[in-house]
Amino acid sequence: MTLLFLALHVLSATIWVGGMFFAHVALRPASLQLELEQRVDLWFATFSRFFPWVWAIVILLPVSGYGLLHSAFGNPHPMPTHIHIMQWLGWTMISLFVFLFATHFRKMTTMLKKRLIPEAALYLNRIRIIVSINLALGLLTILVASTGRYW
Numbered sequence: 001m002t003l004l005f006l007a008l009h010v011l012s013a014t015i016w017v018g019g020m021f022f023a024h025v026a027l028r029p030a031s032l033q034l035e036l037e038q039r040v041d042l043w044f045a046t047f048s049r050f051f052p053w054v055w056a057i058v059i060l061l062p063v064s065g066y067g068l069l070h071s072a073f074g075n076p077h078p079m080p081t082h083i084h085i086m087q088w089l090g091w092t093m094i095s096l097f098v099f100l101f102a103t104h105f106r107k108m109t110t111m112l113k114k115r116l117i118p119e120a121a122l123y124l125n126r127i128r129i130i131v132s133i134n135l136a137l138g139l140l141t142i143l144v145a146s147t148g149r150y151w
Contacts, residue, residue, distance in 0.1 A: 043127075108124055
């Protein structure tokens with residue numbers, strides 16, 4: 001079971017953080033060359049394909065993380081500091097994603113259905129800010145996960 005939990009955990013984190021990294025450092029700069037309407041449509045299509053994966057990931061990460069904790073360590077008390085940090089960072093990232101989706105993405109979707117492109121672009125920018133924060137938190141989480149047991 002430990003290997004399954006570890007595989008799900010690492011793959012989930014890789015897909016989520018890697019997707020945010022790609023979006024931030026590659027897709028965003030490339031999309032700035034497009035006209036506003038094309039850019040907003042591209043991002044909406046991208047989010048519509050990526051967010052279902054993120055929903056699965058925000059379920060898999062805690063399940064696999066706690067499963068890994070219990071199967072590999074037998075519910076250690078007290079837990080190592082880096083595990084506490086990973087939990088805090090992970091739940092913060094999940095909360096930010098749920099907020100992003102429930103507010104800004106839904107409003108962006110509504111504006112796009114009405115073809116109110118400048119308004120949709122405002123929500124796209126708010127999503128960008130939250131994704132940037134989550135990307136930084138995700139990279140920090142990877143550093144904590146990979147180095148924490150050596151502290």
